[in-house]
Amino acid sequence: MFCKSVERADGDWIVEIPQGPVQLRFAPRNTYGVLDHYVTVSPGVEVYVPMRVVPNGKGSELLFTLLREEDVPDEQCAEDMRWVSQDLRNLKSVLEAINVDA
DSSP states (O other), X not given: OOOSEEEEETTEEEEEETTEEEEEEEOOOOSSOBOOEEEEEETTEEEEEOEEEEXXXXXXXXXXXXXXXXXXXXXXXXXXXXXXXXXXXXXXXXXXXXXXXX
């Protein structure tokens, strides 16, 4: 819902969201489940997004931290939380649909 399209460009990702394209740069590939990323929302404005995948029994847990930027008004922060919540629900549905006890 949040991302209309995603494409790879010069080692980063370009994601089309309702407000327009943003650039994502992920932490280097690692074996620790670290998926931290930086979102460039406009030239010179980069937002840090910590994210981890940790094992949990036969499955895993995704830990996503939404840090509030100091100049973001309450309404925008609430909207960001709604978008992230919806995206995480969508991701959960997709992952559960493809994981049929493989």
